[in-house]
Amino acid sequence: MTAIEINPEGLQKKRSWELKIKIKTIMKKKLFIIIPLVIIVLIQFIQIDTKNPEVKIEEDYFNLTKAPKEIADILKASCYDCHSNESKYPYYSKIAPISWLVKNHINEGREHLNFSEWGTYSDEKKISKQEECIKEIEDNEMPLKSYTLMHSDANLTSVSKAKLVEWFKLQSVPL
Numbered sequence: 001m002t003a004i005e006i007n008p009e010g011l012q013k014k015r016s017w018e019l020k021i022k023i024k025t026i027m028k029k030k031l032f033i034i035i036p037l038v039i040i041v042l043i044q045f046i047q048i049d050t051k052n053p054e055v056k057i058e059e060d061y062f063n064l065t066k067a068p069k070e071i072a073d074i075l076k077a078s079c080y081d082c083h084s085n086e087s088k089y090p091y092y093s094k095i096a097p098i099s100w101l102v103k104n105h106i107n108e109g110r111e112h113l114n115f116s117e118w119g120t121y122s123d124e125k126k127i128s129k130q131e132e133c134i135k136e137i138e139d140n141e142m143p144l145k146s147y148t149l150m151h152s153d154a155n156l157t158s159v160s161k162a163k164l165v166e167w168f169k170l171q172s173v174p175l
C-alpha cells in the first residue's frame, strides 16, 4: 500500500495538542496585560506623605527679605511647590508611580533650597543659594521641565526671569 494511512486516533491527539498550544499562547499574551495591571493596582497602596512641614513665619523667605509682592508671586508660582514647606500636591500626585517622582522632587528640592527655612541659613549660605538661583534661572534649569509640562503657569517669561535675577543679585550682595 502506497497511500498514507490516516490514523483517526493520532489525528485527534494532534488536534488536542495544537489546541493546548493555542490556549497557552493566548494565556501568555493575556498575562502580558494582566500582570502589569495587577502591579499598577497593587502599587497604589504605597501612598506618599502629602503633609507639609509647619511653616514658621519667622524663618520664611518673604518675611525676612521683605520681597515685593511681584517677586513673591513669581517665586510662589514657579518654585514654591518644590522649594518650600507650602507644596501643593497636584491631582496626579495621587497616582503611583508618578506620586513617587513628585515626592522625590519635593524632598530633593527642599534639601537643596527651602525658602520656608530661610531663617536657619547662615549669611554665607543665603548669599550662595541666591547666586545659585540666578545661575539656575539664567541657564533655564529651574523650574524643572517635567514640572512646567504640567504647570504652564510656572513657566518663567523673559520679563519675570529678568525680575528674579535682578532681585537675587540685589540680595546676594554682602552687606
Ligand code: HEC
Pocket (backbone or CB within 6 Å): 075, 078, 079, 080, 081, 082, 083, 104, 105, 106, 108, 109, 112, 113, 129, 132, 133, 134, 136, 137, 142, 143, 144, 147
Ligand atoms: C518640580 C520641582 C522643582 C521646581 C518647581 C523648582 N525646583 Fe529647583 N530644584 C529641584 C530639585 C529636585 C533640585 C535638586 C536637583 C537638581 O539640581 O536638579 C533643585 C535644585 C535647585 C537649586 C540648586 C541648589 C543647590 O544647592 O545646588 C536651585 C538654586 C534651585 N533649584 C532654584 C529654583 C528656583 C529659583 C525655582 C523657581 C524658578 C525652582 N528651583 C523650581 C526641584 C524644583
